[in-house]
Amino acid sequence: AGCGSTKDAARPAAGGAGAEAGRAGVVLPLLTSPFWQAYNNYVPRMAKELGVETLPTVNSNSDPAQQVTDINNLVTQGVKGIVVSPLDSAAIVAGLRQAENKGIPVVAVDVAPESGKVFMIVRANNRAYGEKACKHIGDQVKKGKVVQIQGDLASVNGRERSEAFNQCMKANYPDIKVLEIPAEWKSDVAAAKLDGLLNANPDVKGIYLQAGGVYLAPTLQTLKSKGMLRPAGDDKHIVIVSNDGIPQEFDAIRKGEIDATVSQPADAYARYGLFYVKAAMEGKTFRPGPTDHDSEIVKLPNGLLEDQLAAPLVTKENVDDKALWGNSVK
Amino acid sequence: MSAPLVEAIGVGKRFGSTVALADARLTVVPGESHALVGRNGAGKSTLVSLLTGLQAPDGGEIRFGGEPAPPLADRDAWRARVACVYQRSTIVPDLTVGENLFINRQPLAGFGRISWKRLRAEGRELLDQWGVEVDVDARAGDLAVEDRQLVEIARALSYGARFIILDEPTAQLDNNEIERLFARMRALQESGVTFLFISHHLQEVYEVCQTVTVLRDARWIITAPVADLPRAALVEAMTGEATALGEGVTESRVGPDVPVRLAVSGLSGDAFTDVSLAVRRGEVLGLAGSSASGKIELAESLVGLRTPSGGSAVLDGEALPFGDVRRALDAGVGCVPRDRHHEGLVPELSVGENSAMTIAGRLGKYGVIAPSRLRAHAERAIADLDIRTEGPGQPVNALSGGNQQKVVMARALATDPRLLVLINPTAGVDVKSKEALLAVVDRIRAGGTSVIIISDELDDLRPCDRVLVMRHGSIADEFPAGWHDHDLVASIEGVTRD
Amino acid sequence: MRRLRELALVPALVALIVLGAFVNENFLSYANIISILGSSAALAMVVLAESLILITGKIDLSLESVVGIAPALGALVVIPAASAGFGLELPTAVGLALIVVVGALVGAFNGFLVVKLRLNAFIVSLAMLIVLRGLLVGATKGKTLFDMPEPFFALATTTFLGIPISVWLAAAAFGVAGFFLRYHRLGRALYAIGGNPAAARAAGIRVDRVLLGVFVVAGALSGLGGLIQTGYVGAINANQGANMIFMVMAAAVVGGIAMDGGRGTMSGALTGVLLLGVVTNLLTLAQVSSFWIQSIQGAIILVALMIARVTTGRAQE
Amino acid sequence: MRRLRELALVPALVALIVLGAFVNENFLSYANIISILGSSAALAMVVLAESLILITGKIDLSLESVVGIAPALGALVVIPAASAGFGLELPTAVGLALIVVVGALVGAFNGFLVVKLRLNAFIVSLAMLIVLRGLLVGATKGKTLFDMPEPFFALATTTFLGIPISVWLAAAAFGVAGFFLRYHRLGRALYAIGGNPAAARAAGIRVDRVLLGVFVVAGALSGLGGLIQTGYVGAINANQGANMIFMVMAAAVVGGIAMDGGRGTMSGALTGVLLLGVVTNLLTLAQVSSFWIQSIQGAIILVALMIARVTTGRAQE
Numbered sequence A: 001a002g003c004g005s006t007k008d009a010a011r012p013a014a015g016g017a018g019a020e021a022g023r024a025g026v027v028l029p030l031l032t033s034p035f036w037q038a039y040n041n042y043v044p045r046m047a048k049e050l051g052v053e054t055l056p057t058v059n060s061n062s063d064p065a066q067q068v069t070d071i072n073n074l075v076t077q078g079v080k081g082i083v084v085s086p087l088d089s090a091a092i093v094a095g096l097r098q099a100e101n102k103g104i105p106v107v108a109v110d111v112a113p114e115s116g117k118v119f120m121i122v123r124a125n126n127r128a129y130g131e132k133a134c135k136h137i138g139d140q141v142k143k144g145k146v147v148q149i150q151g152d153l154a155s156v157n158g159r160e161r162s163e164a165f166n167q168c169m170k171a172n173y174p175d176i177k178v179l180e181i182p183a184e185w186k187s188d189v190a191a192a193k194l195d196g197l198l199n200a201n202p203d204v205k206g207i208y209l210q211a212g213g214v215y216l217a218p219t220l221q222t223l224k225s226k227g228m229l230r231p232a233g234d235d236k237h238i239v240i241v242s243n244d245g246i247p248q249e250f251d252a253i254r255k256g257e258i259d260a261t262v263s264q265p266a267d268a269y270a271r272y273g274l275f276y277v278k279a280a281m282e283g284k285t286f287r288p289g290p291t292d293h294d295s296e297i298v299k300l301p302n303g304l305l306e307d308q309l310a311a312p313l314v315t316k317e318n319v320d321d322k323a324l325w326g327n328s329v330k
Numbered sequence B: 001m002s003a004p005l006v007e008a009i010g011v012g013k014r015f016g017s018t019v020a021l022a023d024a025r026l027t028v029v030p031g032e033s034h035a036l037v038g039r040n041g042a043g044k045s046t047l048v049s050l051l052t053g054l055q056a057p058d059g060g061e062i063r064f065g066g067e068p069a070p071p072l073a074d075r076d077a078w079r080a081r082v083a084c085v086y087q088r089s090t091i092v093p094d095l096t097v098g099e100n101l102f103i104n105r106q107p108l109a110g111f112g113r114i115s116w117k118r119l120r121a122e123g124r125e126l127l128d129q130w131g132v133e134v135d136v137d138a139r140a141g142d143l144a145v146e147d148r149q150l151v152e153i154a155r156a157l158s159y160g161a162r163f164i165i166l167d168e169p170t171a172q173l174d175n176n177e178i179e180r181l182f183a184r185m186r187a188l189q190e191s192g193v194t195f196l197f198i199s200h201h202l203q204e205v206y207e208v209c210q211t212v213t214v215l216r217d218a219r220w221i222i223t224a225p226v227a228d229l230p231r232a233a234l235v236e237a238m239t240g241e242a243t244a245l246g247e248g249v250t251e252s253r254v255g256p257d258v259p260v261r262l263a264v265s266g267l268s269g270d271a272f273t274d275v276s277l278a279v280r281r282g283e284v285l286g287l288a289g290s291s292a293s294g295k296i297e298l299a300e301s302l303v304g305l306r307t308p309s310g311g312s313a314v315l316d317g318e319a320l321p322f323g324d325v326r327r328a329l330d331a332g333v334g335c336v337p338r339d340r341h342h343e344g345l346v347p348e349l350s351v352g353e354n355s356a357m358t359i360a361g362r363l364g365k366y367g368v369i370a371p372s373r374l375r376a377h378a379e380r381a382i383a384d385l386d387i388r389t390e391g392p393g394q395p396v397n398a399l400s401g402g403n404q405q406k407v408v409m410a411r412a413l414a415t416d417p418r419l420l421v422l423i424n425p426t427a428g429v430d431v432k433s434k435e436a437l438l439a440v441v442d443r444i445r446a447g448g449t450s451v452i453i454i455s456d457e458l459d460d461l462r463p464c465d466r467v468l469v470m471r472h473g474s475i476a477d478e479f480p481a482g483w484h485d486h487d488l489v490a491s492i493e494g495v496t497r498d
Numbered sequence C, D: 001m002r003r004l005r006e007l008a009l010v011p012a013l014v015a016l017i018v019l020g021a022f023v024n025e026n027f028l029s030y031a032n033i034i035s036i037l038g039s040s041a042a043l044a045m046v047v048l049a050e051s052l053i054l055i056t057g058k059i060d061l062s063l064e065s066v067v068g069i070a071p072a073l074g075a076l077v078v079i080p081a082a083s084a085g086f087g088l089e090l091p092t093a094v095g096l097a098l099i100v101v102v103g104a105l106v107g108a109f110n111g112f113l114v115v116k117l118r119l120n121a122f123i124v125s126l127a128m129l130i131v132l133r134g135l136l137v138g139a140t141k142g143k144t145l146f147d148m149p150e151p152f153f154a155l156a157t158t159t160f161l162g163i164p165i166s167v168w169l170a171a172a173a174f175g176v177a178g179f180f181l182r183y184h185r186l187g188r189a190l191y192a193i194g195g196n197p198a199a200a201r202a203a204g205i206r207v208d209r210v211l212l213g214v215f216v217v218a219g220a221l222s223g224l225g226g227l228i229q230t231g232y233v234g235a236i237n238a239n240q241g242a243n244m245i246f247m248v249m250a251a252a253v254v255g256g257i258a259m260d261g262g263r264g265t266m267s268g269a270l271t272g273v274l275l276l277g278v279v280t281n282l283l284t285l286a287q288v289s290s291f292w293i294q295s296i297q298g299a300i301i302l303v304a305l306m307i308a309r310v311t312t313g314r315a316q317e
Ligand SMILES: Nc1ncnc2c1ncn2[C@@H]1O[C@H](COP(=O)(O)OP(=O)(O)OP(=O)(O)O)[C@@H](O)[C@H]1O
Pocket: B015, B016, B018, B019, B020, B038, B039, B040, B041, B042, B043, B044, B045, B046, B047, B087, B398, B399, B400, B401, B402, B428
């Protein structure tokens, strides 16, 4: 099958025109999460496979202004393409403009910019994460209290997961009451608040963790200390759905401690981010339609193209699937 | 004669480019009270810091009883040899009085545990010996300055050392308290304790000391029995030149026809009630009284530092604004506040800026300070008041105490005040500078400015046309020029001599 | 009077507790009280450490980074390379000891810069905070460390008389520190140094040595705080301790520790910690809108400060 | 001597620039220099604001939150409800003015608490930092605001002689502040107050009024800094300004502004800002591993501090 539906699309191939096309820069949003750390590890690997020459990755350290500066610096260094994972859908636009002025193509990974010109958006839908978690929990719990441990309310990713989760619960499971724990992507905050909340609501039936990398350990630890960590199948088992797809979550699924996780495709992010930037540097173009990697390129209302990668829900059934990135990292 | 108790042999000390001591020497024999005198910045306090092991001399040697001094780190050894009341307060404000008396040597109960009960009891005992009427549990920072000073003295004497240094212990005390200190010193001297005593009040040197050493410009000048060195000779040794000592004013220079400049009526405030007084143009009014008499609070109310609770003050027919220094300045009131370190100077700023701080708005258009005008103003002040400094740009904290005090005076005079209020204007100032400051008072008085001098130092009050004595917050006595020392002192103490 | 100051927060604390009891019936349940205590234990250790330093008139902002880097290094030398460790696989006890040692070393380094080189403590420790935060990210390569042996978590997971060891440990630390500060010459020396270092020196206190010691002890205590935190959350995230210093300073100062040294007690600091713990717990139980919870928490701190100001009648400058 | 202190950082700055020129040929390119300046402009405004406050001997940590909340409120009253605004759709000019007003009001509130209620500035402004951060999240419901009219971005997007207006603005602000601090009585009053507030008061300076004024001006300047940041980033994220205070304090103090008041100059503060800007840029261009960049940056700040200490020969306490 062809790659996307563009006539001149090429399959990602090793070597080739990459080197002549120039170097690409990769901007990371942060490094303090296992997910982005995994992504960061995949970048050089995928670059080698695809034959893209990249500069060392740049870390914006959770600061949107720094991210704009980082893009500026890459532009100054004469890169021919940029792969950026925006910290914020809007607070990236100024950076995109800088690149556009210099005619440098940009691929956005994980977050779709509100406006500005990008060659391609590579992402798995955060709203889909929230919905998948909602459905999985809702189908099993049906009635009662469910806790949502939220991320930083100021981050798009966290916000979209929260909104989707809440909307889906409201629409599909009217008997479920959602309790919220805003935890700012911080494990100690999550533990303290969950601890307190469970005292008042010992009848909680489900928990959605918006980031397994930070919240998995404190959640399990808190449940353990309260004697509420029962394996799946037990009457008192609390249905837990996490989000990230790191190896520790898989372990927990295997042990029956949690039920599922939405695997954010760190490997595919790196691969297709670099793939599209290479394509852009080579002057290729894409059109909406299905791709060769189980995804679909759609045209967003603002005219930008988005390759919507699959974010599989990992449960006991498919947890040992070798294709999951969480099973191949160490 | 026995071996010297303490000796400093050819000691020197530099601070950056400042030579604080050069080849200085001092020999104190047991049982005597030895005075150390010199002008501000002569190096006295520096010598004290060497003698008490706070600093090491750059050169030379300190010996105790013929033995070399212990290493600096061995504080216990130093403390066994010498106790000291430093010029700078060594009170820890947030600790209680009792604990301040026993810092780092609190009485212990079992297991190295501090016994607060014993600490309180022993503290109480120590304070009682001194008649210091403060609560052992009071926060030291809340004490009046003089009580704080007494606590320091009591502490220094309680170490049991046979050699005690007092660096200007009397600067903050009233006469009563000074007398108590001297009585105590004499008693201790009889029991064999030796004192090194530093003061700018030369009469105190004659009162309690047997020997005197003079430092000038960081150097040793002379050591002699006080009896051999009359006051004039002593001052000459300190200043390097023969000085005629100022006479006091013997009769009032303002007649009843001179118009009144300041009329205070029924003024009440923090520590005074219903005070009424009047000062005429060109008159110098003295305001004396013990530290609790309310004289300082009254003065601070006149200059805008405090807001009185009732009454009024009228300056040249206009009501004096209270509680706002800016407006008081604009109304024509100048002030030398009571403590130059606290309210007088901004240490990091230059001599020039400190001296012009009250008139910063007048040195250029729209509040811009024209550097040339600032410089001109400062140079004039430096010349007028004979301030010893490298120049207007020198930070004021590099000056000696007396010269710093002159800068505060310059600041007060900068606005050309009609009423000048001087609170303890010569505290810690050497004789020569004191003369110079009082000469300035005389000069501006001649120009028609009225001056109020708040002090209980007789030398400060001599240039006054009239002295009011305050007791318990009201005016108790009035002395026209020509008063006798003992009458005034008796009135200040509140004792009626039969 | 002096006692009063220490207790200034008690009315506020009581008011909150009463409020809590009305808002949620579970608030005063045994389990919830244990929860509050357990979640406050790590903070308590760091507040204790910071309080000691503040009393001497210094400050160490980098303690928050110690909370992350110390247990991380302790874990990295123990866990296998496969779990992102250094691959040394040293015995667990060595790793645990290393946590305290790293804390002490960081403290010693800060102390050296502040005491010997006379650099400003605020800014030195701010720079160190950034350096150590960076080192944590570098050393863990951003990974979360999970696979530590059980003893790394024991402080939070083991209980004695139904209360986690971490709480006992924090209580004991406060007790010992409180006793020392009140009844030991060395403890009193901290107040003297904070109040008037020149006077302390003149009284024979070895100011530099004591200061250095306080920095070292504070570092070690923060390392322990980090270990408690590790047990509490069950892992070491590369963000561990980040921004914690805000809460540490807030708890200490709300608890009456003066920023400019020489004042404050352990009982006060402890009320500060408990106040913050109770506030967080209460706001969670009340399910205050997650968008406003942070500003409400800040506002409560502000109000507590004002209460402390009014009841003690002292300026806080 | 006094001049020397201000220039203490210049050798370090020059050394870094020379190093930069060797490390990367683009470092000294016109575009890169503009990019360093453009990325430092917002920080520069806040450093200026903080420096004014530090010179008076106070501190305001909440300026970082003003950088977020002030432009956010300005935007919220302008943009339509559909873009997450309040739906007031006031004229753009009102929104822009509101940014400065909000900054000034926050400054006034902090000033009131510090000056009138005599609360400790560090801790009051820490509490305010938390409150305002929370308010920003609450007011925006965590959303990023971006549909502002063009003037909201103009400071960063418009250039004059090829240099962004924001850079001109920051330069002008530093110039004016530098002149005021050096040659105006109000500016000199800041030093007097920072050096000895009691003496300043006794010399007729209205200490409380001036302090309050400084807090207000600093708040307004930070609001402007927030507007520059908004233009630079092209949006207002609910985290805007978060953690910025660390860099602000670092720049100010590395630039020779004393933490305890009374000392420091605008030229010094400016070198501090530029030093940080150059370091960040250089480390990126030098392609230092992203895992270690943060700790290296912290280490450079630490070294700069020590250089400042050695060249000026002053203790920084
Ligand atoms: N720590 C210091 N750093 C720099 N210079 C100092 C220091 N201590 C003292 N000096 C300088 O050394 C000289 C001697 O000072 P010292 O305090 O010994 O004078 P003094 O005789 O005690 O004066 P006073 O009568 O005013 O107390 C002065 O010029 C003073 O400015």
